[in-house]
Amino acid sequence: MVAVPDTAPARPRRASRVPRRVSAIRVALTGWLGRPLASFHVVLAIFTLLTVLGLVMVLSASPVVSLNTGAGLYTVFKKQLLYVLIGAVLFWVCLRVPLARIRALSPSSIVVGLVLLAVVLTPLGVKSNGAQSWFRLGPISFQPIELCKLALALWGAHVLVTKKAVLHKYRHLLVPVLPVALLMFALVMLQPDLGGTITLGIVLTALLWFAGAPMRLFGALAAGGIAGVALLAVGTTYRLDRVLSFLSPDKDLSGKAFQAQQAKLALADGGFFGRGLGQGPSKWNFLPNIHNDFIFALIGDELGFVGCLAVLGLFAMLAVVGMRIATRNIDPWIRMVAATLTVWLVAQAAINIGYVIGILPVTGITLPLISAGGTSVVVTMMVFGILANCARHEPEAVSALRSQGPGRFGKLMKLPAPDPYQPPKKRKPARPTAPPRGADRRGGVPPRRNVPQAEGRRRAPERQGYSRAGAPQARQKATRGNPRAPKGGRR
Template identity: 35%
Template structure:
């Protein structure tokens, strides 16, 4: 028993005479408010959907609550890890995520929905490997780049080495197809390379190549091209491809400054597609108005600035880069989702962290917060 306890504690790594800080309220309080709002929104937007699809008004709400409980357990566990413990899970996490991604193409395991192979059936559980891959890549890149601090400004040993590893994984995700997650991985990768000290000239050249590839992929598929043209003028096809974005605009317009009130919104009643997932922010805008939407943005900004503060103050390269990656994972995805909802960029199919209904996505968002909390609790040396 003593050996087992010692082994478990070694993963948390608290054997030195140091004082650990309490959980950072500037991280967990904004996230807690977003999670509570998300619970309200999921109940709000899936009530009629549950009746129609499952005959149970609370079916989707109960599933969402179960996912939050699972995510909370993971959050608590990760928040207790020391830096050594976080380092130990890098390779297991990376290997498991890549294996799960590959299993998508095994008959009977990978599920096709809406023309995309993004979901993996593992017994009674259905997971989305791309969400885990994004999380695992943040850990892997933090470890990989932290060991190349002295050579990161050399293109061969810095950006090129990273692209050769991440490139095949990204292509596997693009093949699903999952264009939104591909864009997310590219943005996180460049954010972490920049934070690691890569030359901006190298990043500019690599970025141009990545943009060229993404543009080619966007125009090569007719449905992606339709999304692009629809984004530019959704009103011209308001009854067709532009329906979702137009309904989002209507929801935001109806909300005005103060909103129509919780539960009083109408767009969620089968007018706005994906009101409980990708477009939940539109329902927030309709029912809580511009003020409510601004509060959501402000809460994400608090998490962003606090995460960057942790990265700035952290003397260990791995911990600093990990904080950058985890913060980027949450804040960039939130930015993309909200930009889609208000019509600034084409539809990407990415959920809003902490608010959108989801299984793997909500668990991964809470796992990212847990790892950030662990970094925020790093010991103050006596």
């Protein structure tokens, strides 16, 4: 028998639906980001997610910490909730107050910050964890360095934008921003507070970077910053132990390197999806201070790699939307403030996550909006309020809010429509005085006008009797006795 070949036509393969879905999602996302208030909504979403995640993780870690202090079971969480409520009110205030008024108040805020940094070094300040950097009013504690960071960002941007035309000169670029910042550094180092010094240096560096300072200046600042950090690290025993344990992590696992080693073990034990919310064993005295500086380790322990990746994604989105707000604004002060505040928050989160995973020495810097804290949480929420206010001042957002109304969220929060940007009026140059009329003092002859050469050439024929109706009379007289002169008048 002869095999008969199958002549049935082959079925066409179905096109993959994955590229179509990806392209559809990309088009939808691009269209949504093109809306006037997209940056504002993204900032609100990041702010809400970080705040909720911080409350959940502090609630998970607070019972053990509260029991160790002998207080109630949820004392730490209640205090954190109180600070979040205070910060939410200040977030709304910073979102509602016009940015022009915030800029006008920045010189006063820097003066108040310097006074508080000086007063905290007196007996009115409270010493905690080896640093005298706190004010205590009953159950509420207050750390002035956090407000000084925000004041330096607002006031420094105000000064640098005002002197924008002369920033190419070093004396205008550095004075008075650098002397005031150095005074702040000195007062903070006297406490001493290593984490506050580092974040204050980040704010100053971001201001000078976005002001267009030359690169050689940053080299000098880096050298001074490294010297200051080394001085603070060597000045106290526990900071020196942190640095030595970072340089040799396997030398003393049960002593100096215990905290950093336990943080790595908590991250490793969490796996991909984690042990489950509230089920992490690292908070049961295995990792000291887990609710504050090392809360990222608790996230890895209970929520796993997925939870850590979500936190990294939120701060990456904050970096992108913060720079988007800075580039889409036309007001130079708003541009510099939005960029500086974004660098501050993202760099602080990067340092915290860096020393938890073991690539940086432990510095005691908190994870913004997630770590338990008082003043740091309140000031961070204020920073988000100013950043959201900057997002509402984008030109397209201003046009939409003034023409279409405040929207649902604006009506709920009673937010006024932002004013459009008005560039400062340029000063008119002084008008030169007219020369005196009449005779000159020397010889009675009026002063001779300095006529340009082109103008003198153009007006010379008119002085010789040039007639626009016919040929010039002077040329006719000059050509009567000249045999080489052309005949017929003009050519």
